[in-house]
Amino acid sequence: MRLLVNIDHVATLRNARGEGYPDISEAARVCEEAGAAGIVFHLRGDRRHIKDEDVFALKDSVKGTLDFEMAATDEMISILKKVNPHLCTLVPEGREELTTEGGLNMEHIFDDFKERVFPSIRETNIEISLFVDPIHKDIELAYQLGAEAIELHTGEYSNSKTDHQRNNELMRLFAGATYAHSLGLKVNAGHGLNLENLPLFLSTVPHLNEVSIGHALISKSLFWGLEKTVKAYLKLIEAYKL
Numbered sequence: 001m002r003l004l005v006n007i008d009h010v011a012t013l014r015n016a017r018g019e020g021y022p023d024i025s026e027a028a029r030v031c032e033e034a035g036a037a038g039i040v041f042h043l044r045g046d047r048r049h050i051k052d053e054d055v056f057a058l059k060d061s062v063k064g065t066l067d068f069e070m071a072a073t074d075e076m077i078s079i080l081k082k083v084n085p086h087l088c089t090l091v092p093e094g095r096e097e098l099t100t101e102g103g104l105n106m107e108h109i110f111d112d113f114k115e116r117v118f119p120s121i122r123e124t125n126i127e128i129s130l131f132v133d134p135i136h137k138d139i140e141l142a143y144q145l146g147a148e149a150i151e152l153h154t155g156e157y158s159n160s161k162t163d164h165q166r167n168n169e170l171m172r173l174f175a176g177a178t179y180a181h182s183l184g185l186k187v188n189a190g191h192g193l194n195l196e197n198l199p200l201f202l203s204t205v206p207h208l209n210e211v212s213i214g215h216a217l218i219s220k221s222l223f224w225g226l227e228k229t230v231k232a233y234l235k236l237i238e239a240y241k242l
């Protein structure tokens, strides 16, 4: 099980003043040197954090897995092909949302992904992961499209207000991960994970390949530093491996 660090909010901080710091590539380097297996960024249509030039700088500097998170627009697919990262995670994107609010509406996007998105990305060797809610039907549709991986949306789990809700979400994630694995899909996960909720998640949900963690990790690094923070996440992940 590997840790990918989402560095969007290093760009959020940089953009607050329009200066060149904190530097995205330097942040990525510190994360990787601390042991992260790779870096995720989300180039949004409105470019609110990561900018086009960041993407190319990351392509040149990241040594491990580079995961390009994006909406499946023609514009993004064209940039994806120029960047040629290892992995592309397709997500829904709403203009007004503060962050990605849920998995893809698989029934809604299925035909478009089958006819337009997959054939286009399949001209490359980039692996495709689909961000989905832990729903069997959605996972089945991701499999039918030929995705290499799914990323399970953990936002509902992370935001649970009661034990009952948390346990329900864990059961859904457990079932979703088990089903995806049985279909031969890699199982990634992310959204809202942090040092407090990660241990229960990792000890309950099987077959995990990668977790993608951003906001909580970057926030904690203000107090602890990025290297120490990444190492703290890795320590939790190592404990889960045993």
Ligand code: PXP
Residues within 6 Å of the ligand: 006, 008, 042, 069, 089, 091, 099, 100, 131, 151, 189, 190, 191, 192, 193, 212, 213, 214, 215, 216
């Ligand atoms: N995975 C996906 C698909 C996301 O959209 C995000 C948020 O950009 C993350 C993981 C990371 O979520 P967080 O920033 O809450 O750790």
